[in-house]
Amino acid sequence: MAKLTKITIESDSLLILRGRTSPRAWCPLCGSDTEMIALENVGVVSNLDRPALEAWLNSGELHRFRADDGSELVCLNSLLACVQKTKPS
Secondary structure, eight states, X not given: OOOOOOOOOOOOOOOOOOOTTOOEEEXXXXXXXXXXXXXXXXXXXXXXXXXXXXXXXXXXXXXXXXXXXXXXXEEHHHHHHHHHHTSOO
C-alpha cells in the first residue's frame, strides 16, 4: 500500500508603499532616523480599528510624536513591528 505524504508550505509577505512626502525624523525610542506616518493614516495603512490603535499607543509599543506644525506622527518602524507581532499564526 502506498504511503501519502502531505507537504504544507507557508509564506509571508509584506508590501510597504512609501510616498515622496513621507517625513523622516529621529525616533529616540528606536534610536534611528525613520519614516513617519500621520496618525490619522495609521488605520488606512494597517487596517487597525480605533480601539486597537489606542491600545498600541497607550502601551508604548507604537511610537508617537508631535511635529513642529502640531500634527501627530507615528514611527513607521514601530508600526511595522506591532503589525508583525500580531499577524495570525
